[in-house]
Amino acid sequence: MLNPVDVKNLTVAYQKKAVLKNVTFTVPEGKLIGIIGPNGAGKSTLIKAVLGLIPKASGEVKIYNKKYRAKDRIVGYVPQRGSVDWDFPTSALDVVLMGRYGHVGWFKRPSKQDNQIARECLEKVGMEGYADRQISQLSGGQQQRVFLARALAQDAKVYFMDEPFVGVDAATERAIIDLLNELKSQGKTVLVVHHDLQTVKDYFDDCLLLNVETIASGPTEQVFTMENLHQTYGGKLAFLEQGKMMVEQK
Amino acid sequence: MSYEAWILIIGSMAGITCGVVGCFLILRKLSMLADAISHTVLLGIVLAFLISQSMNGLYMLIGAAAVGLLTAVFVQLLHSSGIQEDASIGVVFTFLFAIGVILITIFADNVHLDVDHALMGEIAFVPFDLVQIGFLPPLPKAFLMLASVLIINLVIIVLFYKEFKITSFDPQMAAAIGIPVLLIHYLLMGMVSITTVASFDSVGAILVVAMLIAPGASAYLLTNKLSVMLLLSAVFGVIAAVVGYYAASYIDASISGCMAMMNGIIFLLVFLFSPSKGILSKRLPQKKLHEQIGK
Amino acid sequence: MNSIMLMLSDANTQWVLVGTLLLGLASGVLGSFALLRKQSLIGDAVAHAALPGICIAFLLTGERSLIVLLIGATITGLLSAYCIQYIVSSTIIKEDTAICLILSVFFGFGIVLLTKVQQLPSGNKSGLDAFIFGQAASIVGSDVKVMAGAAAILVFITAILFKEFKVITFDPEFAKGLGLPIGFLNFLFISLLVGVVVVGIQAVGVILMAALLITPAIAARYWTNSLSKMIVISGMFGAFSGVVGTMISALGQGLPTGPFIVVTATAIFVISMLFAPERGIIAKKIKQKIYYKQLNEAGTKGRVS
Ligand SMILES: Nc1ncnc2c1ncn2[C@@H]1O[C@H](COP(=O)(O)OP(=O)(O)O)[C@@H](O)[C@H]1O
Numbered sequence: 038m039l040n041p042v043d044v045k046n047l048t049v050a051y052q053k054k055a056v057l058k059n060v061t062f063t064v065p066e067g068k069l070i071g072i073i074g075p076n077g078a079g080k081s082t083l084i085k086a087v088l089g090l091i092p093k094a095s096g097e098v099k100i101y102n103k104k105y106r107a108k109d110r111i112v113g114y115v116p117q118r119g120s121v122d123w124d125f126p127t128s129a130l131d132v133v134l135m136g137r138y139g140h141v142g143w144f145k146r147p148s149k150q151d152n153q154i155a156r157e158c159l160e161k162v163g164m165e166g167y168a169d170r171q172i173s174q175l176s177g178g179q180q181q182r183v184f185l186a187r188a189l190a191q192d193a194k195v196y197f198m199d200e201p202f203v204g205v206d207a208a209t210e211r212a213i214i215d216l217l218n219e220l221k222s223q224g225k226t227v228l229v230v231h232h233d234l235q236t237v238k239d240y241f242d243d244c245l246l247l248n249v250e251t252i253a254s255g256p257t258e259q260v261f262t263m264e265n266l267h268q269t270y271g272g273k274l275a276f277l278e279q280g281k282m283m284v285e286q287k
Numbered sequence: 288m289s290y291e292a293w294i295l296i297i298g299s300m301a302g303i304t305c306g307v308v309g310c311f312l313i314l315r316k317l318s319m320l321a322d323a324i325s326h327t328v329l330l331g332i333v334l335a336f337l338i339s340q341s342m343n344g345l346y347m348l349i350g351a352a353a354v355g356l357l358t359a360v361f362v363q364l365l366h367s368s369g370i371q372e373d374a375s376i377g378v379v380f381t382f383l384f385a386i387g388v389i390l391i392t393i394f395a396d397n398v399h400l401d402v403d404h405a406l407m408g409e410i411a412f413v414p415f416d417l418v419q420i421g422f423l424p425p426l427p428k429a430f431l432m433l434a435s436v437l438i439i440n441l442v443i444i445v446l447f448y449k450e451f452k453i454t455s456f457d458p459q460m461a462a463a464i465g466i467p468v469l470l471i472h473y474l475l476m477g478m479v480s481i482t483t484v485a486s487f488d489s490v491g492a493i494l495v496v497a498m499l500i501a502p503g504a505s506a507y508l509l510t511n512k513l514s515v516m517l518l519l520s521a522v523f524g525v526i527a528a529v530v531g532y533y534a535a536s537y538i539d540a541s542i543s544g545c546m547a548m549m550n551g552i553i554f555l556l557v558f559l560f561s562p563s564k565g566i567l568s569k570r571l572p573q574k575k576l577h578e579q580i581g582k
Numbered sequence: 583m584n585s586i587m588l589m590l591s592d593a594n595t596q597w598v599l600v601g602t603l604l605l606g607l608a609s610g611v612l613g614s615f616a617l618l619r620k621q622s623l624i625g626d627a628v629a630h631a632a633l634p635g636i637c638i639a640f641l642l643t644g645e646r647s648l649i650v651l652l653i654g655a656t657i658t659g660l661l662s663a664y665c666i667q668y669i670v671s672s673t674i675i676k677e678d679t680a681i682c683l684i685l686s687v688f689f690g691f692g693i694v695l696l697t698k699v700q701q702l703p704s705g706n707k708s709g710l711d712a713f714i715f716g717q718a719a720s721i722v723g724s725d726v727k728v729m730a731g732a733a734a735i736l737v738f739i740t741a742i743l744f745k746e747f748k749v750i751t752f753d754p755e756f757a758k759g760l761g762l763p764i765g766f767l768n769f770l771f772i773s774l775l776v777g778v779v780v781v782g783i784q785a786v787g788v789i790l791m792a793a794l795l796i797t798p799a800i801a802a803r804y805w806t807n808s809l810s811k812m813i814v815i816s817g818m819f820g821a822f823s824g825v826v827g828t829m830i831s832a833l834g835q836g837l838p839t840g841p842f843i844v845v846t847a848t849a850i851f852v853i854s855m856l857f858a859p860e861r862g863i864i865a866k867k868i869k870q871k872i873y874y875k876q877l878n879e880a881g882t883k884g885r886v887s
C-alpha cells in the first residue's frame with residue numbers, strides 16, 4: 038500500500054545546531070495523526086522540511102512514494118499562527134481564495150468556480166457571515182477557522198497543520214476536530230501538531246512522539262504510553278503525573 | 288505638445304509607476320530596501336557611463352538594474368549572516384552610494400552628470416532632451432523611458448498579481464504551494480531599480496522614494512482591498528505630481544521637491560481624515576462613547 | 583608621504599581632524615545603542631530631515647552661523663523622529679514605511695527650501711549644499727570648537743547614563759519595573775541621537791550620516807559580546823574612519839569628505855566580518871566543520887527538556 042508520508046533518517050540543522058536527528062516514520066492513509074513533543078522539539082521544523090521549505094542536511098522524504106514537488110498540489114499546509122501580516126488589505130474570503138492559487142496556475146485569475154469553492158469552504162468552517170471582513174477584524178479563533186478553510190480550498194490529499202488549536206475556544210476546537218474527521222472520512226490524511234495531552238487519545242488514530250529524534254510512532258493506544266511520554270518530555274515531573282492520569286484514563 | 292504638458296505627463300507617469308510598485312514594497316516591508324536601491328542606482332548609472340562612455344538610456348537602465356539587484360543581494364547576504372536587517376541595509380547602501388559619489392567627483396570632467404542633478408532631478412529640462420525613434424516625432428527621452436518602464440511594470444503586475452499578493456501576505460504558504468518566493472522578491476527589486484532609473488532624470492534619486500512610498504502609505508490607510516489600494520496609490524501619485532508642479536511654478540522652487548511635499552501633504556490629510564483608519568475618526572467614536580456613558 | 587606631512591602641519595587641517603575624530607567617536611558610541619535598539623535607520627531619517635531645518639534657520643537669520651543652523655537642524659530632526667513614532671503607534675503603517683515616508687518628504691521640503699536659499703543674493707555663497715555630502719574642508723576653526731564641544735558632551739552624557747540606557751535597551755519592561763523613567767530616557771536617547779547626527783552633517787553630509795551610526799557599531803559587534811566593550815570599540819572604529827576619511831579627501835582637490843569616511847568604515851566592517859575571532863565568518867565556518875564532524879562521529883543526545 039502507498040504511504041502518504043514516508044520519512045527516513047531525516048536530519049535538519051539550523052546554522053550549527055541539529056534540530057532533527059535521524060527522524061524516521063511512516064504515516065498510513067486516511068488517518069488523523071498527532072505530532073507531539075515539547076516546545077523546541079522540532080515539530081514545526083519537521084513539517085517545513087517535509088514540505089521542502091527548508092533544506093535538509095540528510096535523509097529522505099517521500100509523499101505517496103514520490104519526492105514531493107509543490108506543483109503536485111497534493112499537500113495542504115496550515116502554518117503556525119502569526120506567520121502572516123494581519124494588516125494586509127485582504128478579506129476572509131480572499132484569504133480562502135488564496136488556497137486555490139496552486140490550482141489556478143501561472144498568469145491566470147481565479148475563476149468563478151474557484152470563488153464558489155472558496156465560499157463553500159468558508160461555510161464549512163461556519164464563517165460565511167464574515168466573508169468580507171478584513172482579517173485583522175476577526176477574533177483569534179475566527180482567524181484560525183479562515184486558515185483552515187484556506188487549507189480545505191487547497192483540496193489536497195495530505196494536510197499538515199501546525200498547532201491549529203492554539204488560542205481557540207472549546208467550541209471552535211470541537212468544530213475543527215469535526216471537520217478533520219470529515220476529511221478523514223473522505224480518505225484524506227491529516228497530521229496535526231498538538232499540545233494538549235489530555236485530548237490526544239480522543240482525537241488521533243496515530244501518534245508521532247518527537248523530541249529531536251523520533252521517540253515512537255504508530256497507533257495511539259500502542260504509542261501513547263507513560264514510558265514514551267517520559268522519554269519525550271524528559272524530567273518534567275508534575276507534568277508527567279498529569280500524563281499518567283491521561284494514559285490511564287481510558 | 289507644450290512644455291508644460293510634457294512635464295505634467297512625465298510627472299504623472301512617474302507617479303503611477305512609482306505608486307503601484309510602492310504598494311508592494313509597503314506590504315512586504317521592503318520600503319527601506321527601496322530607499323537603499325534608489326540611492327545605489329547612482330553607482331549603476333556612473334558605472335554604465337564609465338564603461339560605455341555614453342549617456343545612452345538603455346545602458347543606464349541596465350547598469351541601474353544590475354546595481355539595484357546587487358544591493359538587494361548584498362543586503363540578503365549580510366542579513367542571512369546574522370546582521371539585523373535595518374543595519375544590513377544601512378551598511379550596504381551608504382557604501383555603494385559613497386563609491387558612486389567618489390567616482391563622480393573623480394571623473395567629474397568627463398561625466399556629464401552632476402550629483403545635485405542625480406539627487407534632485409531636473410524635470411524642468413526634461414522636455415528639451417529629445418530623441419527620435421523610427422518615424423515617430425521627436426519625443427522627450429524621459430517620456431520614452433518612463434513609458435517603457437510603466438508598461439513593463441504593469442505587465443509584470445498583471446501577469447503575476449496573485450503571486451505578488453500571496454508572497455506578500457503569507458510567504459510560507461506561498462512557498463508551500465510552490466511559488467518561487469525568492470524569484471518574485473528579486474523581480475520586485477528589479478522593478479524598483481528600473482522605476483528608479485526612469486524617474487531619476489525627472490525627480491532624482493531621493494525624491495523618487497517619496498513617490499514610491501507616500502502614495503501607497505496613504506492608500507493603505509483608506510482601503511481593505513489590494514486592488515483598490517493599487518488604484519488609489521496611482522491616483523495619489525498623479526495628483527501629487529500635478530499639484531506639485533503647479534505649486535512649484537507658483538512659488539518658483541524645485542519641482543521634484545514640491546512633488547515630494549505634495550505627497551507628504553496628501554498623506555497628512557489621509558492620516559487625519561481617513562474614515563476608517565484616520566486618527567480623527569478613531570477619536571470620534573470614543574468621544575461619542577464617553578458622552579453616552581456620561582449620560 | 584610628503585604631502586601627508588605637509589597636510590598634517592596645516593593648522594586648519596589639524597582642527598578638522600580633531601573634529602572628525604571626536605565626531606566618529608560620538609557616533610560610534612551612540613550608534614551602538616541605536617543599533618541594539620533597532621533605531622539605526624531613524625538616524626538616517628533624522629539626518630535627511632535636518633536639511634529643511636538648516637535652510638529655515640538660514641532663511642530666518644540670513645547668516646551662516648553654525649550654531650544657528652544646527653539649532654534649526656535639531657528642531658526638524660527631533661520633529662521627524664517624533665512623527666515616525668506617532669505614525670507607527672497610531673496607524674497600521676509599519677516602522678520601515680514610516681521612516682521612508684518621513685525621510686523623503688522632509689528631504690523634499692529641504693530641497694524646496696534649498697532652491698529658495700540659492701535664489702537669495704547671499705544664498706549663493708552660503709555653502710549650504712555642502713551639507714548634502716559633507717565638506718570637511720569648509721569647516722573652520724570656530725565650527726570645529728562647536729563640533730568638538732557638542733561631541734564631547736554627547737559622549738559624556740552617554741557615559742554617565744550607561745547602565746540606564748543598557749537596561750532600557752535590553753529589556754524595557756523590566757526597566758519599567760525598576761522604576762526608571764522610560765519615557766524620559768527614550769526621549770533623551772533620541773535627542774542624543776539627533777544631536778550626533780546634527781553635529782556630523784557638516785563633515786559627512788545628510789545622506790551618508792547614517793553610515794557613521796551603523797557601520798562602526800556593526801563592525802564592533804563582531805569583536806565582543808560585552809556591551810561596554812562594543813561601545814568602546816565602535817567609538818574607536820568611528821574615530822579612525824573619521825580621521826582616515828578626512829585625510830584622504832584632503833589629498834585631492836574638492837573631494838567630499840563623507841564618502842571617504844564611509845568607505846573607510848565599510849572596510850573596517852568587512853575585515854571584522856571576515857576575520858574577527860569567534861564571531862567572524864571564517865572562524866564560524868571552521869567551528870561548524872568541527873561540529874558536523876562530531877555530530878557524525880558520536881550520536882550525541884540533543885533533546886530539549
Ligand atoms: N530559523 C531558525 N534559525 C535557527 N534556529 C531555529 C529556527 N527555527 C527554529 N529554530 C530552533 O529549532 C528548534 C526547533 O524549533 P521548532 O521546530 O519551531 O520547534 P517546535 O515547533 O517543536 O516548538 C528550536 O530549538 C528553535 O530554537
Ligand SMILES: [Mg+2]
Nearest residue numbers: 080081082117
Ligand atoms: Mg512550532
